[in-house]
Amino acid sequence: MKRSWGPLIVTLLVLVFFYAPLVVLVVNSFNESRFGGTWEGFTWKWYEKLWSADEVWAALVVTLKVAVSATLAATVLGTLAAWVLRSYATRLQGAHHGLVMLPLVVPDLLMGMALLALFVSVGMETGIVTIWIAHVTFCISYVTMVVLGRLRDFDTSLIDAARDLGASPWRVARKVVLPILMPGIIAGALLAFTLSIDDFVITFFVSGPGTTTLPLRIASMMKTSRNLPIINALSSLLLCITFIAVTLSYRLNRPASNS
Template sequence: MTGTVTNQQEDITPDMLKSKDKPRVSWQVLFTLLMFFYMYLPILVLGVYSFNESAYGAGWEGFTWKWYLKLFGDSRVLTALQNSLTVAFCAVAIAAVIGTLMAVGLARYRFPLQSLYRGVAYLPLIIPDIAIAVATLVFLAVIGIPLSLWTIVAAHVVFCLAYVALVVSSRISALDPHLEEAALDLGATPVQAFIQVLLPELMPAIISGCLLSFVLSMDDFLIASFTAGTGATTLPMEIFSRIRTGVKPDINALSVMLMIVSGVVAFVAELLRYRSEQKRFK
C-alpha cells in the first residue's frame, strides 16, 4: 500500500505542478471579452469625444467640460427633455395601472378566449415599431384627433402596457394563489385582499416594469416622430434633427448623459427584480 502511494507521488513531476499553477484562459472567455469590446468600443469613443475641445474635427484638440455645460443653457434641448419626461411619466403611470390589472385578471380569472386575449395583449412586444407608428397615425386620422404631445403619450401607452403586464404576470405566476383566499376567509373584501395582500407582493415587479417602460419611452424615436404634433418634439427627435448636419460634441455629451441615466434606471429595475426573486426562494 505504501509502495503504491510512493509510486503515485513519484509520477507527479515538477512540470505538472507548474502547469497546475498556471491560469488557463478558455476560448469562451476570450470570445466573451471580444464581444464586449466590439459592442462597447463605440460607446467608449463617444464618451471620449464628448470631452473634445474641437467642435467639428475628428482630431483630439484637448479636454473640456464646455459641451456638457452648454447643454444646460440650450433651451431647445431643455424643452425636448421636458416633453420626453412628460410623455414617459404619463405613459408609464397609465400603463402601470392598466397593465397590473390586466396581468391580475389573466392570472386569477378564467373566461372564454383567454389564451387569445393574452396573445393579443403581448403583441406590441414583437410587432415592429414602424407598424405600431403607422397604425396609430392612421387610427388618429380616422377618428379626427389632432396630433399633439398627448397623442405620443397614447401611442407609448400601447407598448409600455405590454412590458408592465409581462413583468407583473411573471411575478404573479410564482405567487401562492391561496393567499388571497385566506384573506377572503378572514373577512377581507376582494378589494382589500388585492390592496393589502396581492399588491405588496407585486410591487417590486410593478416598479421594475415601470422603470423598463420608462427607459423605452425616453429612447423611442420612431413612434414619437409619427404621432407628434407641431412643437411636440421629444429628446430623440431633437437629437436626430441635429445630427443630420453632422455630429457635434454637444450631441455626444447629451448621448452620454442619456446612456448613463438609462443604464442606472435599468440597473435599478434589474436589482429590484433580483431581490424579489431572492425573497421568493427564501
C-alpha cells in the same frame, strides 16, 4: 469534463462590442476635437453648450410629461392585465394574451404607421395627446410582461388565507397582492419609463408640429455637424440616467430571482 474556451471568448468579445461604442461616445463628449478621431484635450465646453441649448430642455420637458403620464397609465393597465392573465384560463384570456404580446413583436414602424392611420381616419390633430396614447399602447405590453414574471412565483394560498380571515377582495388586493407585487410593478414602470423616453420611431409618426420630444430633437440635431459634440454630451447624460434606472430596477427585482 473539459471546458472549452470558445463560448467564454465570444461572451467577452460581445461585451466589448456592446460597450466600446458607448465608451467612445462618453470619452468624446469631453474631447476638444469636433469629430473625435483624435484626442485634442479635455473640455467641458460641449456640456456648457448643451446647458445653453434651450430647445433641448424644452424637448426634455415634453418628453418627461409624456413619459410620466404614459408610465402611470401603462402601469395600471399592464398590472391589471397581468393579474387577470394569471388568474383566469378562459378563451377570452387567450385572446387577451395574444393582444398583449403582439405589440412586442410587431416592428415600431408598423405600430407608428397604424396609429397614424387611426388619427388621420378619426381626424384627430397630432400632438402631445397622440404621443401619449402611442406611448401607453407600447408600454402596456412591457409592464404586463414584467409583472407576469413576478406573478409566476406568487403564492396564491396567501389570498385564500386572507379571505378565510375575513378580508374583502378589495382589502386583499390592497394589503396582500399589491405589496408583494410592488417590486415587479416598479420594475415594469421603470422599464416603461425608459422605453417612453427613448422612443423615436413611433413618436415620429404621431407627433405634430410644435411637439418635439427629446429623441425627435436629437434626430434633427444629427442633421447638422455643428451639433454633433453636443449630442455626445447629451447622450452621455442620458446613458447615465438609463444605467441608474436599470440598475435600480434590477436591484428591486433580485429577491424574486434568487428565491
